[in-house]
Amino acid sequence: KQEVTQIPAALSVPEGENLVLNCSFTDSAIYNLQWFRQDPGKGLTSLLLIQSSQREQTSGRLNASLDKSSGRSTLYIAASQPGDSATYLCAVGGTDKLIFGTGTRLQVFP
């Protein structure tokens, strides 16, 4: 059974810092890995999707990497801003569904 873990559970950083969020999974037989953002009281917004054949994806200040062999993914956020404050979830894609981690709650303070 696939299990997805995210560390840390919460993170508080000053504005401008570069930061890394971690995601690990137990079964390397995945189709893709996705990172989502969730604002309080809202649904999830997809940030990045890395296919199993890829090593990384970039969008603006966000860079996600994938190492299937070690069962790990990282989300790198450059020059963090208060508007980045949210919960970030990773999800591993199988043949017909996603398995989610419990998320990292990020607070970026001015």
Place this chain on the structure above:
Amino acid sequence: DAGITQSPRYKITETGRQVTLMCHQTWSHSYMFWYRQDLGHGLRLIYYSAAADITDKGEVPDGYVVSRSKTENFPLTLESATRSQTSVYFCASGSSGGWEQYFGPGTRLTVT
């Protein structure tokens, strides 16, 4: 409007009552999903559907019933609500199961 909508957004009900949460998407995505989100558990899959008239259980299906007679709708019914079903429920859709999913705004359900 294009997208995925859920109704109601907020619902309070009593233990033992039947409750139906609605989900509607306008993209004609073949896959639709129901998740619940609870503190400490993240998002857990309740049921999913690969196409109209095809549904399958997820991680936590007990106490829930789904149907999908039309591609665009995927209602979730709690046949006899229990306090443990107090949660935020998210519906999602996608063109394939394990690929990009688009989420609705959620329904906050409280069972008293």
